[in-house]
Structures are given as structure tokens and as C-alpha cells.
Amino acid sequence: MGDIILKLQNLEAGYIIKQGDIKAVDNVNFELKRGEFLGIAGESGCGKSTLAYTIMGLLEDNGRIFNGEILYQDKDLTSMTENELKAIRWQNISMVFQSAMNALNPVMKIGNQLIDTILSHKKDFTKRDAINKSKEMLKLVDITEDRMNAFPHQLSGGMKQRVMIAMAMILEPDIIIMDEPTTALDVVVQRTIIDKISDLRKQFNFSVIFITHDLSLLVEISDKLIIMYSGQIIESGLANKVYNNPLHPYTKGLMNSFPSLTGKLQDFGGIPGKPPNFLKLPGGCRFHTRCPMKQDICSKVAPPLQQINNDHTARCHFVKKGN
């Protein structure tokens, strides 16, 4: 695995609404290496999609970056103008959106959508080059050339998602952010897409930030894992370490939320309650309202994200070094 290509430092971002500011991403730090597969997991409303859109510079009108830096190859994306960002977006960092069904233009042939992507970024490409490149990309994701003339509604859900992946890869970016790319798909289709992503990653050595709430899938495919809760990172580490030795009670709860296919059958619990409202965050640890191990200190003092083992961090008062 190579050098660090993306580094987030104390990133705080969110939305300004009538009732106040919502910090959906709160003091997030992480590093992404070239060729790495980083998984980000959390419940809906934990800020994982906001994080993705913040990195892309695609927050909605009421979205703001309150603080912190997003360093892409040592250049800070948060201080760039829209035009500077446009040069990086898609060429260097691209994205696969959650619902491919809505992300593709329904009245435009998919071939033209791919060609458009190339022509608007690469000034030295002729139309002919762009057509050839588009065909080549479609072939990479197992879609035959003749589908260049198909409209999105003529493709199945899995094919549309593969077109989205082709589109995200077409400018050969360093980083592809995938926001729940397989959530709306069936298990078998999901598996073929995941296999495809892993093949292409080997071939082109790009990094992936993969966002999902399906932890069972994420553990299987990620190198590194980040668990988010209420806007904060509450645990991070190598995927197999986090799976085999989860430290934070929330991670333990999540790991106890999906039954196994082959292992012994046991009772699984889930996590009672729901995540806190961003406008009325509980004092102290944000998870204490749902935590089975809660003590007095939890509602008073917010725990910092501590390094427990090499590369394994957790945000909990009761997780100590050497655990």
C-alpha cells in the first residue's frame, strides 16, 4: 500500500437550518492511502453521507464546512474556489451515488452521458477518443458496446450501477467514494458488483471510500474500517481487528446485529433506542443514552478518541490500552 493521498484534519461540516447549526460531521480525522479500501459504517443519520459530500465539495446550499482541512495530496480542498475544485472533482476524486436509478439522466443515452463526462474534463480528447474510451470502460464493467445507445430505463438495476461505476472510473481518478452503491440491489447482483470493484481496484490501484450501513459486507471487503455515530468517529482500525475484537459498546452492538450464515446459531440482540437528535445532543458521551455499559461519568464527560492498539482507536471511557 502506498503513500497517503487523502487526509482529513479536524473536519467539521454540516447544515445551517432555522433551528440552529447541525454538525453532522464532528471533528473527523483520517488518512487514506493509495490503493486502500476504507469502509465507513453507521446508522442512518450518523453523518456518513454528509462526510462523502463534504469531501466532494457537493454539500447543499445550506451545507457548510465549519472547520478543518481536507488535504488531497497536500492541497486543501476546503479553501479552493469552485473552479479549482472542478478541476479535481471527477478527475481525481469521483463518486458513485446511492441510487443509480436517479443519478443517471433518464432522457439521455448512457453512451452520451459517458462521452459528456470525458469531454467536459479532458480538453485534449476528440469526440472519437471519447467514444472509444467510453466503450472500453463499459467493457470493463461487463456491458457490451451496443448498450452505448441504451437509455437508463432499458437497463437493469445492477447494470445501471455498473454504468455509474464506469462513469466514476472513466477519468482514472485516485479516489472513488461509493455511497451505499449496492443498497438497493439484490444479494447476487450486489456480490457481482463488489467482485467487479475489487478486480478493477487491483488493475488500476485506486482507493475506495465505501459507505454503507451493512457492516457484514463491509468487514468482508475493507482494509480499514471506521464506525461513525452521531457525527463522530467512535472506533477505527483494521477491518479484521475491528470485527474480531470490537472495543466500543456501539460497535459490539452492531456486530451483534447480523446473524451468521454458517456459524453457530445464537441469540442476536441489536441496539435498542435510536441515535440522538443533532439539535439536542446528550451531554458527555453521545452514545450513553443507549449504552448497556453506562456509568455516571458517561453523561458528564465526553470521552476522546484514544489510541488503544496500533491503528485501533475507540471513543469510550472504559476501553483502555492493551484491551
Place this chain on the structure above:
Amino acid sequence: MNKRLLELNNVTKHFPIHKLGKKRFVHAMDDVSLSIHQGEILSIVGESGSGKTTTAKVIAKLYNIDSGSITFQGNRIDGKLTRNEMLKYRKNVQMIFQDPFGSLNPTHTIRSILERPFIIHNLAPKEEIENRIKEILVQVGMDPPEQFMRKFPHELSGGQRQRVNIARVMSVNPVLLLADEPTSMLDVSIRMIIMNMIKEFRDKHNISYLYITHDLAGARYIADRIAVMYAGMIMEIGKADNVIQQAYHPYTQLLKSAAPQPERDFRKQKLTTKGDIPSLIEPPSGCRFHPRCPAAVPECKNYIPPMTEVDKDHFVRCILK
């Protein structure tokens, strides 16, 4: 456990589509036979478009069947029922829908949503209804109930809405519940809680379930028996653990290898199939799975294999067995 509650025999359901004067059919269910025993959870597993939901809706009598028979507690219910018979059947058989956001009337409070079954089925005198609603809300974990009864569906989270749905079906004391992917639209943390609640009602009230899902691991966790459906047909049916551990049908094996498994390093294993679910308007000749099947032989194209018993109570529709 041994009493048969519901039985489907060779049930077929085709939906007509009219296009350019030519009448064609969507083959949503073909030759589906299954039974559910008292107190049993039968899970139907399959990809979208495999006919799972149609099966539930046919049992709920939301669709009429084209051929075959459905027997409930020894009586045929597939024909036309009188209003009273229908009301009685609906009191016994209820459905939990997939989408907790679409299955509650947004303009009604939780109280008025939960009042309806009591009024329709005339289950309790007016002054008792409120207490009964409170009891049921507590049963589904919505405590204190007074606080929730005033609310509208949009004020609740997805998990809470699904709890209201379960409270609504439980209020009529049903014998059979048809649960159509009740957890697929919920967050992971709440899924197990809803699944455990379903199991608890089975254990406490001896309710039977048809539990539809596309999650094989979830089916193994919750169900006594599993039926695997593909393109409108049942491909394999048997005891949950047998179907998963000794999957005979290539399609069951495919589903198994596609399911996420954190214990496994996925980079080592590849799927051996290609293509999507076939068109149900012109289903493939012979075995419906043969175009995608890694083990297909030429005969697969020519005839539809019958269900064959491979082990005790374990049936497979494949000529290789």
C-alpha cells in the same frame, strides 16, 4: 407443530399485460406448493422479481389465483368468499408490509390507526378499546403508550413505525402473519429487535409466519423451514439448517456464496454465475435457472424438473438430484 394451518397446492398466478394488441402474461407464480404448520415460521428467500411478494398477496387474498388451491384450517379459501367469510379470514390472516413509511396513513394519529381493527372486527366495546391499544403498544415495546398514541406517523422513526404495523396486526389476535421483508428498510441496529419480536410472538401466542426476505442469514436465524424461490417457482424447500448447510440446488448455492460473510476473506472466492433474473414474461424453457446455472446440462432446457425429495422433508427442483 404438526397441525397443518395453510396449504398451497400447485398455485399459479399470471398477470396479463396488454401491449400492441398481443396478450401476454407475467408468470409471477408457477406451480407453487407449500404448507405452513401451526406455530411455524416458514421463510421464503429469493431475489426481487422471484414471486415472493405475490405469494404473500395471494395468501392474503389481495390477488385471486389462476389455478391450484389454497386451504386454510381445512377450508378452501381460493374461491369467492362472502363478506362474512372474508372478514373472518382477514381476522385470522394479516400482513406486515415492507415499507413502514408507506403503510401507515399519514393523516391519522397512531390511536386512530390502531382503533380501526377493533371497530372493523368488533373486538371490544368502545370504552375498552383505549386500554387494549395501550396493552398492545407496550407489547411491541412502545412505552409509555400515551405518548405515542397522540403522534402522527411522520413523528416516528422507521423502527417505531414498523412496531405500530406489528401492533396493528397483533390487535386482531391473528393465527397467521404474512411478513413481507419487514426489516429490509430498517437500520441494522433495529433489525434484530424486530426479528426477535416476531420470534417472541410465535413462542408466546403460537402465531405462524410466512416470513419473506432476501437475506439468507436472517432466514436461517428466524425460520424453522426455508423455501427458495426463483422466477416464480420454488426451487428448494426444507428445514432451515438443511437448506443452508446442504444446499442441493445450484441457485441456493449461488445465494449462499453471494451473501456477505465477515468470517470469510472474499477475495479468494468468486461467483460462478452471470446474468440477471430472467424475464417473467417469456420465462426460459425448461428449468428457469438454466441460463445462469453453472452446472446446467443440455436436458435442462427441455423440461421443468419436478420437486424431488432428497432427504426427509427436503425437496429440490433440479434434474441433477
